[in-house]
Amino acid sequence: MGSDNGHPFGRVMVTRKLERLVMIFVAVNSIGIYVYLRGREPCEQMIRGLSGSLGRNPPAVRNLRATAPVPDARPCTACPGRPKLPTRQAGAARPWNSSVRCAFITLLQKGHDETRYAAFLESSGRLRLAFALEREYPHVVFHEGNFPEAHKGAIRAGAPWVVFRDVSDVWGNDLDRPPASEWNATDRSEGYKHMCRFYAMQMWDHAHAMGLDMVMRVDDDIFILRAVDYDPFRMLWEAGADYAWGSSTRESHFQTELTFKPWVRTYCLWLERDASVPDAACADLAHDVIERMYFNNVFATTVGFWRDPYVKRFLHEIDLTHAIYVHRWGDAPIQTAAIRLFAGELRVRQIPKLSEITRTRDVP
Ligand SMILES: Nc1nc2c(ncn2[C@@H]2O[C@H](COP(=O)(O)OP(=O)(O)OP(=O)(O)O)[C@@H](O)[C@H]2O)c(=O)[nH]1
Numbered sequence: 001m002g003s004d005n006g007h008p009f010g011r012v013m014v015t016r017k018l019e020r021l022v023m024i025f026v027a028v029n030s031i032g033i034y035v036y037l038r039g040r041e042p043c044e045q046m047i048r049g050l051s052g053s054l055g056r057n058p059p060a061v062r063n064l065r066a067t068a069p070v071p072d073a074r075p076c077t078a079c080p081g082r083p084k085l086p087t088r089q090a091g092a093a094r095p096w097n098s099s100v101r102c103a104f105i106t107l108l109q110k111g112h113d114e115t116r117y118a119a120f121l122e123s124s125g126r127l128r129l130a131f132a133l134e135r136e137y138p139h140v141v142f143h144e145g146n147f148p149e150a151h152k153g154a155i156r157a158g159a160p161w162v163v164f165r166d167v168s169d170v171w172g173n174d175l176d177r178p179p180a181s182e183w184n185a186t187d188r189s190e191g192y193k194h195m196c197r198f199y200a201m202q203m204w205d206h207a208h209a210m211g212l213d214m215v216m217r218v219d220d221d222i223f224i225l226r227a228v229d230y231d232p233f234r235m236l237w238e239a240g241a242d243y244a245w246g247s248s249t250r251e252s253h254f255q256t257e258l259t260f261k262p263w264v265r266t267y268c269l270w271l272e273r274d275a276s277v278p279d280a281a282c283a284d285l286a287h288d289v290i291e292r293m294y295f296n297n298v299f300a301t302t303v304g305f306w307r308d309p310y311v312k313r314f315l316h317e318i319d320l321t322h323a324i325y326v327h328r329w330g331d332a333p334i335q336t337a338a339i340r341l342f343a344g345e346l347r348v349r350q351i352p353k354l355s356e357i358t359r360t361r362d363v364p
């Protein structure tokens with residue numbers, strides 16, 4: 001009787017057990033350390049890549065510098081003189097009547113077949129139930145020009161208020177962009193970057209050509225769940241504002257923060273300003289663009305704001321950097337920067353209650 005520990009053989013057993021335990025402990029820790037180091041690799045590679053690229057000044061960063069908003073660096077012949085940072089003042093109230101032309105808008109990707117638009121149909125149908133709309137506004141579907149008639153027919157059958165608009169004339173037409181091998185940010189597809197460029201700067205001419213005064217973007221993964229008692233177009237128009245947002249969030253894309261934030265600050269510093277506006281205001285503005293970016297999968301805006309020559313010039317300067325492709329600057333930070341620079345808080349409204357009643361995998 002008695003325990004094994006009392007027997008010499010038992011002690012050997014205990015020693016072996018201990019040895020085994022120690023070996024298991026060492027092995028588990030080694031695997032842990034290995035996994036930890038492997039996990040860090042992509043991050044370190046990215047940081048090394050970025051700091052290396054900043055140091056060596058590759059084409060992408062050269063582009064960024066060459067197109068920094070120094071007036072003589074790249075004179076925009078079609079543009080007026082140096083844009084002015086507007087003094088902050090509320091817009092005058094606009095009379096609302098049936099001649100104000102409004103539309104919901106969505107950029108859609110061609111589905112595999114005509115049954116693949118269920119999310120869009122659901123999203124679009126819900127808009128008509130969610131808002132107290134004063135008229136039957138059209139819902140414009142922008143597409144790359146590749147929608148077969150059968151697809152259009154299936155969408156129209158479920159949503160007769162849809163109007164299709166082919167945007168192949170501008171889609172991805174930044175023909176001077178550096179080749180993909182020189183892009184620093186490759187975490188999203190080229191199509192995604194075309195989409196960002198379209199929403200950031202190309203959509204406005206199309207909306208204007210369609211005779212629209214106001215648009216409200218609602219992506220096909222946005223579902224409004226409850227009804228509210230206002231018409232978002234009327235609200236924006238009567239407020240004399242330029243832009244209405246649903247929710248805001250921090251821009252989490254590291255390369256955008258690293259490159260766009262200083263670019264916006266430099267651009268802001270270059271603008272003609274009232275003497276009362278200190279340089280620090282530009283740093284604050286650039287910081288704010290990243291920290292409180294408008295989450296623009298849902299927003300409403302006047303088309304006229306984006307056709308202002310100063311705003312157009314700002315967007316044009318951004319386009320010249322090719323940074324939408326190289327650094328994956330998104331349409332949300334670009335739009336936020338344009339609004340903060342040229343509209344200011346007084347011409348912006350939050351769309352009431354929208355963030356509480358909206359569901360999507362994206363809305364922050
Ligand atoms: N035609 C077309 N539309 C696109 C393309 N990529 C995105 N879109 C549309 O643009 C909108 C936004 O695209 P998302 O891929 O959801 O972009 P996002 O909301 O910034 O990113 P996520 O966080 O991934 O949702 C959606 O309505 C898509 O249908 C594209 O390559 N072609």
Ligand SMILES: [Mg+2]
Binds near residue numbers: 219221297362
């Ligand atoms: Mg999305």
